[in-house]
Amino acid sequence: MGKKSKEKVILFCDGKKCCKYNSEVKECFQDLVKEAGLKDVVSVQKMKCQGLCKHAPIFCIHKDECVGKVSTQDAKELFAKHIA
């Protein structure tokens, strides 16, 4: 049997530009998932360049909402809105 797929996904762009700016926010999302005890439900995955490099770093929540220039504060708000 394959691994059960997680129900929600937080995607971060790992393209050339975004990867320069995304590590702090990515860690913030990973911490939020861990703190909420949702590690089995929510995965944090990378995606390719979205062609929105001017707005790096790009994060998408569950493919519902893609946001640019994401800060750790934005991450907390996105998490509260879509995941928690």
Ligand code: FES
């Ligand atoms: S590197 Fe992230 S949108 Fe291009």
